[in-house]
Amino acid sequence: MNMNKTLTCPHCGKEFPYKGKKKFCSTACCQRYNAKIYYHQHKDEIEFKDKKKERFDKWRKNNREHFNDLVREPSRLSGIKRRKFRKENKLCFNCGTKILDEYLSCPECREKRRLYTQTKKNSNKIVMKNKK
Numbered sequence: 308m309n310m311n312k313t314l315t316c317p318h319c320g321k322e323f324p325y326k327g328k329k330k331f332c333s334t335a336c337c338q339r340y341n342a343k344i345y346y347h348q349h350k351d352e353i354e355f356k357d358k359k360k361e362r363f364d365k366w367r368k369n370n371r372e373h374f375n376d377l378v379r380e381p382s383r384l385s386g387i388k389r390r391k392f393r394k395e396n397k398l399c400f401n402c403g404t405k406i407l408d409e410y411l412s413c414p415e416c417r418e419k420r421r422l423y424t425q426t427k428k429n430s431n432k433i434v435m436k437n438k439k
């Protein structure tokens with residue numbers, strides 16, 4: 308029997324020494340991995356969405372003062388950093404694939420964006436029509 312066997316953690320990809328029946332490098336990874344599976348199994352259920360929103364609202368209420376510092380500011384900064392990096396390296400600012408022409412985004416993302424703005428415009432029109 309090989310005692311130096313190592314396993315690869317399915318969550319973080321780290322190699323760790325094989326011990327008994329352990330599948331993950333740590334309890335945290337095990338929990339996160341299972342939470343991820345649970346999330347993907349239930350994410351489309353309305354009940355799950357409601358629960359998630361409820362929990363988030365509660366958390367936001369408790370952290371109202373810090374909310375901007377905790378969420379908005381870091382995500383804004385990381386967004387700026389990512390866009391800058393992608394622009395400098397000629398990558399699509401949206402998905403990060405290599406761009407071969409002079410645009411800032413790849414043809415797929417441009418098409419998606421076009422469809423998105425189109426449907427948004429159309430739905431705005433419908434809303435305006437309904438208001439009359």
Ligand SMILES: [Zn+2]
Binds near residue numbers: 316317321
């Ligand atoms: Zn791990």
Ligand SMILES: [Zn+2]
Binds near residue numbers: 404416
């Ligand atoms: Zn793209």
